[in-house]
Amino acid sequence: MNELVRVEVPGRWEGEAEETAFVGRALQAWFYRELATRDEGLATALHDMSAEKPFSIALRRQPDERLVVTAYGILAPFVLDLSRTMPDRLLLNARWWRREGEAAVERATWPELAAGLLAPAPETRTTLNFVTPTTFRSKGNYLPLPVPQLVFGGLLERWQTWAPVDLGAGAGAALEGIVVRRHRLASVAVQLKGLVPGFVGAAEFELRSAGGPYGGLLGVLARFARFAGVGAKVSTGFGCVDVTTVAGRPASQAQGETGARPGRGN
Amino acid sequence: MNELVRVEVPGRWEGEAEETAFVGRALQAWFYRELATRDEGLATALHDMSAEKPFSIALRRQPDERLVVTAYGILAPFVLDLSRTMPDRLLLNARWWRREGEAAVERATWPELAAGLLAPAPETRTTLNFVTPTTFRSKGNYLPLPVPQLVFGGLLERWQTWAPVDLGAGAGAALEGIVVRRHRLASVAVQLKGLVPGFVGAAEFELRSAGGPYGGLLGVLARFARFAGVGAKVSTGFGCVDVTTVAGRPASQAQGETGARPGRGN
Numbered sequence A, B: 001m002n003e004l005v006r007v008e009v010p011g012r013w014e015g016e017a018e019e020t021a022f023v024g025r026a027l028q029a030w031f032y033r034e035l036a037t038r039d040e041g042l043a044t045a046l047h048d049m050s051a052e053k054p055f056s057i058a059l060r061r062q063p064d065e066r067l068v069v070t071a072y073g074i075l076a077p078f079v080l081d082l083s084r085t086m087p088d089r090l091l092l093n094a095r096w097w098r099r100e101g102e103a104a105v106e107r108a109t110w111p112e113l114a115a116g117l118l119a120p121a122p123e124t125r126t127t128l129n130f131v132t133p134t135t136f137r138s139k140g141n142y143l144p145l146p147v148p149q150l151v152f153g154g155l156l157e158r159w160q161t162w163a164p165v166d167l168g169a170g171a172g173a174a175l176e177g178i179v180v181r182r183h184r185l186a187s188v189a190v191q192l193k194g195l196v197p198g199f200v201g202a203a204e205f206e207l208r209s210a211g212g213p214y215g216g217l218l219g220v221l222a223r224f225a226r227f228a229g230v231g232a233k234v235s236t237g238f239g240c241v242d243v244t245t246v247a248g249r250p251a252s253q254a255q256g257e258t259g260a261r262p263g264r265g266n
Helices: A024-038 A040-047 A073-084 A110-118 A148-162 A171-177 A217-228 A251-256 B024-038 B040-047 B073-084 B110-118 B148-162 B171-177 B217-228 B251-256
Strands: A003-013 A055-060 A066-072 A089-092 A095-099 A104-109 A123-134 A136-138 A141-143 A178-191 A195-207 A241-247 B003-013 B055-060 B066-072 B089-092 B095-099 B104-109 B123-134 B136-138 B141-143 B178-191 B195-207 B241-247
Touching: A003 A073, A003 A110, A003 A217, A024 A040, A024 A055, A024 A073, A024 A089, A040 A073, A055 A123, A066 A073, A066 A217, A073 A104, A104 A110, A104 A217, A110 A217, A123 A178, A123 A217, A136 A148, A141 A195, A141 B178, A148 A171, A148 A178, A148 A195, A148 A217, A171 A178, A171 A217, A178 B141, A178 B195, A195 A217, A195 B178, A217 A241, B003 B073, B003 B110, B003 B217, B024 B040, B024 B055, B024 B073, B024 B089, B040 B073, B055 B123, B066 B073, B066 B217, B073 B104, B104 B110, B104 B217, B110 B217, B123 B178, B123 B217, B136 B148, B141 B195, B148 B171, B148 B178, B148 B195, B148 B217, B171 B178, B171 B217, B195 B217, B217 B241
Parallel strands: none
Antiparallel strands: A003 A066, A003 A095, A003 A104, A055 A066, A089 A095, A123 A195, A123 A241, A136 A141, A178 A195, A178 B178, B003 B066, B003 B095, B003 B104, B055 B066, B089 B095, B123 B195, B123 B241, B136 B141, B178 B195
């Protein structure tokens, strides 16, 4: 229970054409079928769960095509087992996706991630690359924009639901200090039951006022994002991210590095 | 007092090189100098004003280089007068920007804009093209993202401060129904006293639940945006927008048109 897992499986579509349809629902269905086959008790427990399920699954195309499955909490052992016995091919939307090589497994523990809070030079800047469509729920609507308090608020909520290491009562307030430094974003519309607006691209975040007990909070949650996914529908192909964090620097130095085109007006 | 004005003046920089520095502060300084020279009483009134000043000024580069000055409330007559007696050139950041042709003036009245609320087929979709860097203030930080409630909440606030036509107590709640359908955005860092994060690009917004007394609210505020600018620092070169509104359609038809790459996952 104390572990987080991220599995990346290289592969490609069989046949000529590149697959362009969104396969998130097919991925989710495959995952649940595997779960029901291998561990019926766990499948039932997951089904009865009211909180967000502790896994994500997505097919990413950059830098090369990979199936990405992440899990934590009660699902981590299952996904670790899955990574060792991956089938050679998956039927997704009536087409075969073929595995081409072994699964790469990345593991971490909650205490390892949480240790970032106490780091002497905490990571106060992070870049998230949103490599599959990402979206957030906000007041009953989808919001396809990486608002810091939605990005990291959602991560904090999942952390507090699943982690045995409590980040404390002040964490929520500390999130208010996270700002967007720069970004490049484009929306994509994903056909599920209806059209869901999402976005892909990259955004750099910074935790201002990096002093205090929560100076390392941004870095902790960013590393967690790699295992949790970001935003809504991470169990349906959304919100797969690559994460780059940078340790704290003097604000003056950091300022001089902002922006691709500093001082350029248009 | 009952008028809104938008003036566009074609021109270009003298000399060889294209000007790349952000000239927002220089534009603001020029505007205030003109004001002080032509109408000292008005300059004093503006100086003493605690609310946001009812004008915007920006230098845009697309589709061609133009100085854009907008005004409403007590400043509309002054800007109208300014458009008729524009100097041949402006000194901005120690370089000359030369006017090349006459100012184009667009005018509207508050009742004309407000009439959109009562339109039989209200405009429920609008695309804003952010042609100069745009940013918002949110909880003490800059947020360079077009969150609908910041875009249109700020416009509503300015409307209610300046317009003789009250949009009513329910307008604020109606804004919660505005969503982002699609966007393409890139951040820019603007050097003022410090670096201010902004963005350029385009975003399409839709008012869901278009029935009820506020079905036309999105269209009204979008048209106002053309005269008010969007977000923070519109008197310093930020937030100049082009606006395209579309009249209401059945939701099913509108859905089929969403997104540049519908159903495409990545």
